[in-house]
Amino acid sequence: GAPVTCRPADLLKPELAELEADVRRQAQEKGIQLAGNAIDDVLTVALFPQIGLKFLENRHNPAAFEPVPQAEA
Structure with a gap:
C-alpha cells in the first residue's frame, strides 16, 4: 500500500461539540441535571x-x- 503521508486523526471530523449538544x-x-462543568458528563457519555x-x-x-464493599473487621 501507499505510505501514510498525514496524521490519520486529522482526517476525522470534530465530534465533541455535536456530542455535547x-x-x-x-x-x-x-x-437529568448535568455537572457544573458539563464537559465531565459529556466525556462520561463519550x-x-x-x-x-x-x-x-x-x-x-x-x-x-x-x-x-465493607471492610472486614
Whole structure:
C-alpha cells in the first residue's frame, strides 16, 4: 500500500461539540441535571455510550448501584 503521508486523526471530523449538544438535549428531555462543568458528563457519555446517560440519570441514587464493599473487621 501507499505510505501514510498525514496524521490519520486529522482526517476525522470534530465530534465533541455535536456530542455535547446531544448530551445536553437528552439530559433536558430526561430531566437529568448535568455537572457544573458539563464537559465531565459529556466525556462520561463519550467513553461509555451504552451506559453513560443511565449513570448520569442515577448518579445521586445509591440504590441504582451495587453497595459499597465493607471492610472486614
